[in-house]
Amino acid sequence: MPPPTRLLQPFKVPIKLLMGPGPSNMREGVRAALNAPLLGHLHTEFTDIMDDVKSGLQYLFQTNNSLTFAVSGTGHAGMECALMNLLERDETLLVVQNGIWGLRVADLAKRLDLQVKVLNAEVGKAASLEEFSQAIDDFKPKVAFVCHGESSTGVMHPLDGFGDVCHKNGTLLLVDTVASIGGAPFHADKLGVDCVYAATQKVLNAPPGLSPISFSEMALNKIKQRKTRVPSFYFDALELGNYWGCFDEPRRYHHTGIISLVYALREALVGIAQEGLNECVARHQQNAKILYSALDEVGLKPFVEDPALRLPCLTTIAVPPNIQPKEVIDHLMAQKIEVSGGLGPTFGKVWRIGTFGINSDRDKILEVILALDEAIKSASGLADKKTAARI
Amino acid sequence: MPPPTRLLQPFKVPIKLLMGPGPSNMREGVRAALNAPLLGHLHTEFTDIMDDVKSGLQYLFQTNNSLTFAVSGTGHAGMECALMNLLERDETLLVVQNGIWGLRVADLAKRLDLQVKVLNAEVGKAASLEEFSQAIDDFKPKVAFVCHGESSTGVMHPLDGFGDVCHKNGTLLLVDTVASIGGAPFHADKLGVDCVYAATQKVLNAPPGLSPISFSEMALNKIKQRKTRVPSFYFDALELGNYWGCFDEPRRYHHTGIISLVYALREALVGIAQEGLNECVARHQQNAKILYSALDEVGLKPFVEDPALRLPCLTTIAVPPNIQPKEVIDHLMAQKIEVSGGLGPTFGKVWRIGTFGINSDRDKILEVILALDEAIKSASGLADKKTAARI
Numbered sequence: 001m002p003p004p005t006r007l008l009q010p011f012k013v014p015i016k017l018l019m020g021p022g023p024s025n026m027r028e029g030v031r032a033a034l035n036a037p038l039l040g041h042l043h044t045e046f047t048d049i050m051d052d053v054k055s056g057l058q059y060l061f062q063t064n065n066s067l068t069f070a071v072s073g074t075g076h077a078g079m080e081c082a083l084m085n086l087l088e089r090d091e092t093l094l095v096v097q098n099g100i101w102g103l104r105v106a107d108l109a110k111r112l113d114l115q116v117k118v119l120n121a122e123v124g125k126a127a128s129l130e131e132f133s134q135a136i137d138d139f140k141p142k143v144a145f146v147c148h149g150e151s152s153t154g155v156m157h158p159l160d161g162f163g164d165v166c167h168k169n170g171t172l173l174l175v176d177t178v179a180s181i182g183g184a185p186f187h188a189d190k191l192g193v194d195c196v197y198a199a200t201q202k203v204l205n206a207p208p209g210l211s212p213i214s215f216s217e218m219a220l221n222k223i224k225q226r227k228t229r230v231p232s233f234y235f236d237a238l239e240l241g242n243y244w245g246c247f248d249e250p251r252r253y254h255h256t257g258i259i260s261l262v263y264a265l266r267e268a269l270v271g272i273a274q275e276g277l278n279e280c281v282a283r284h285q286q287n288a289k290i291l292y293s294a295l296d297e298v299g300l301k302p303f304v305e306d307p308a309l310r311l312p313c314l315t316t317i318a319v320p321p322n323i324q325p326k327e328v329i330d331h332l333m334a335q336k337i338e339v340s341g342g343l344g345p346t347f348g349k350v351w352r353i354g355t356f357g358i359n360s361d362r363d364k365i366l367e368v369i370l371a372l373d374e375a376i377k378s379a380s381g382l383a384d385k386k387t388a389a390r391i
Numbered sequence: 392m393p394p395p396t397r398l399l400q401p402f403k404v405p406i407k408l409l410m411g412p413g414p415s416n417m418r419e420g421v422r423a424a425l426n427a428p429l430l431g432h433l434h435t436e437f438t439d440i441m442d443d444v445k446s447g448l449q450y451l452f453q454t455n456n457s458l459t460f461a462v463s464g465t466g467h468a469g470m471e472c473a474l475m476n477l478l479e480r481d482e483t484l485l486v487v488q489n490g491i492w493g494l495r496v497a498d499l500a501k502r503l504d505l506q507v508k509v510l511n512a513e514v515g516k517a518a519s520l521e522e523f524s525q526a527i528d529d530f531k532p533k534v535a536f537v538c539h540g541e542s543s544t545g546v547m548h549p550l551d552g553f554g555d556v557c558h559k560n561g562t563l564l565l566v567d568t569v570a571s572i573g574g575a576p577f578h579a580d581k582l583g584v585d586c587v588y589a590a591t592q593k594v595l596n597a598p599p600g601l602s603p604i605s606f607s608e609m610a611l612n613k614i615k616q617r618k619t620r621v622p623s624f625y626f627d628a629l630e631l632g633n634y635w636g637c638f639d640e641p642r643r644y645h646h647t648g649i650i651s652l653v654y655a656l657r658e659a660l661v662g663i664a665q666e667g668l669n670e671c672v673a674r675h676q677q678n679a680k681i682l683y684s685a686l687d688e689v690g691l692k693p694f695v696e697d698p699a700l701r702l703p704c705l706t707t708i709a710v711p712p713n714i715q716p717k718e719v720i721d722h723l724m725a726q727k728i729e730v731s732g733g734l735g736p737t738f739g740k741v742w743r744i745g746t747f748g749i750n751s752d753r754d755k756i757l758e759v760i761l762a763l764d765e766a767i768k769s770a771s772g773l774a775d776k777k778t779a780a781r782i
Contacts, residue, residue: 001453003664004446013427014436023429034425036404038414038598040729045405055395062392073464076625076646111620201647207429209600209649229502231622234467255467256592258600273394338431
């Protein structure tokens with residue numbers, strides 16, 4: 001069997017402005033870190049880097065949780081790690097469902113033979129504390145899931161009081177911050193979050209491939225008291241916690257850590273630490289306002305009506321009537337600018353603009369909105385022509 | 392909560408010669424590929440790169456299997472993907488156990504509530520075709536697992552005839568080639584292998600983080616006929632196969648591929664294609680002979696006695712009497728040379744030298760063996776002194 005000829009053709013990667021829902025563009029320091037030579041996954045120099053990452057993640061999540069590390073996989077891997085460890089077969093999970101991520105978690109939970117209860121929130125809106133409290137009362141779940149930054153709808157789900165409601169009922173609060181962490185206010189310990197996971201390719205401006213995660217003491221206790229084993233070795237939080245030096249015990253070989261991406265994540269966390277987390281979040285909020293103003297100037301509207309529910313680092317824009325959103329996206333992509341369409345419940349209804357990390361930048365935002373406006377006008381003209389042709 | 396001060400200290404990574412069981416050093420082209428700007432995980436330029444990787448992996452595994460791709464995780468992720476897809480709860484898995492990987496697979500299988508049957512082979516040896524055939528007859532497993540390159544013992548497990556025995560009994564043959572692929576002869580289709588997985592950080596000289604995998608038509612049919620869903624979304628082979636363009640259908644968003652590592656894997660596969668797979672394997676075999684000669688010259692012996700069972704890209708060396716293997720390893724590590732100790736059944740009994748890809752090189756091998764010899768003499772002197780002090 002001969003080598004494939006196409007593989008021998010040159011490798012070319014164009015430079016694009018990635019302002020969709022992620023991945024975002026890499027920070028320069030992150031690119032440099034990727035280039036560092038490999039170390040062994042248990043060499044002291046590498047476990048020191050893992051320690052730095054761990055403390056950086058505690059800062060990012062604003063938590064003192066000892067069991068804080070990065071899963072060797074993308075954000076989805078963090079989701080699986082959370083569910084597989086926190087729950088055992090036939091236990092009940094409450095899913096607050098207001099977009100694609102609630103659906104995804106519910107699907108995964110069913111694969112794991114969990115009992116799934118759903119609290120539906122309207123698309124573009126959030127569940128109220130009262131509704132959440134009622135659902136906790138009704139279902140007495142072991143774990144409740146909320147997606148903090150719903151990247152399919154652009155909603156930043158409020159979490160104030162959710163932890164208290166959970167803990168009064170012996171429920172653990174699990175939160176997805178893949179699209180929000182670093183770009184929206186989030187304080188795991190203050191909010192009483194028992195497990196939070198994220199991803200590296202959004203506000204952190206690192207490549208995808210690691211999923212930061214953190215478990216509270218209460219979550220850790222539940223894991224330690226499992227009657228059945230975690231149905232995965234790769235995602236076993238106690239084994240991973242040992243490898244990441246989270247417990248007072250020598251590290252054992254578990255798996256070969258994704259070394260280059262751990263370097264990149266460290267450098268991404270340096271970026272957050274140097275700017276300051278609060279300052280970073282405030283910048284995303286300020287630039288989101290610039291984005292809203294720019295939208296207003298070109299006659300477009302955010303899809304999420306309540307400004308308090310808008311995710312500062314990912315904005316959904318209502319597609320005007322008679323416009324094919326994909327034509328606009330293709331027009332922008334031809335200029336090497338990525339803006340994305342809707343997903344799941346927002347499919348065909350919105351465009352999504354990510355302003356993650358270094359892409360939360362006034363100039364880039366204005367460039368994208370101008371290009372979007374032009375693309376809409378072009379698509380609109382095209383639509384008119386097509387209609388004309390049909391008449 | 393303030394940013395951690397340690398994170399703000401400079402990031403330094405020493406250059407080491409990585410001649411343990413992996414990761415190996417990166418190929419220069421692979422490092423350059425890591426540095427390429429990010430693309431979106433569904434952009435045409437990226438899915439074209441995925442197609443190149445797919446055809447490169449078919450060449451690497453020597454298979455025409457359409458369902459061939461890379462799992463977004465390390466070699467362990469490939470193992471989990473294989474087991475979770477190929478088997479359903481209470482089905483029987485036969486594990487040929489001759490080192491750590493059989494143990495690991497058996498552990499994972501128990502977590503998944505599979506029925507596990509074990510065929511034990513002596514450490515440093517392999518199961519015979521007769522023993523394997525008998526075990527298949529006895530247990531009638533749905534899947535039989537064999538580790539082709541046992542990195543804990545240095546054994547290359549023969550597979551001739553194993554596929555036929557399996558298929559006569561309706562059993563699928565699952566093979567781990569993490570430590571062997573590209574460095575030892577392997578032809579998935581000729582051998583009748585139904586599922587094979589590997590890793591990127593050994594012969595391929597890419598960073599860890601992706602696990603190449605391939606499923607035969609028979610394996611795919613079994614997956615399609617499952618009565619229960621795969622207990623993972625992240626590892627669902629049909630979903631992954633769609634994302635990797637393995638079926639005649641449009642790609643759907645499944646997860647955010649590990650873009651930078653896919654670039655790196657493509658470049659690693661270019662290296663294999665340019666050299667030629669057979670030539671690459673032959674080079675590993677020739678250099679292994681140089682390694683055996685060098686060992687002989689300094690009075691050391693391979694742990695695997697039968698030359699036909701030795702893995703050409705990973706050699707285990709018997710630790711001489713009265714030597715503490717770890718002292719020797721530390722001595723080498725101080726010179727930035729990695730040689731590893733035993734693992735599992737070989738713990739304390741062997742050193743392991745990996746000669747993977749670019750590290751399968753006469754000069755590097757001679758450098759390592761000379762340094763090893765010197766370190767043993769030094770440790771031996773130390774041992775004598777310690778004994779003297781006790782007398």
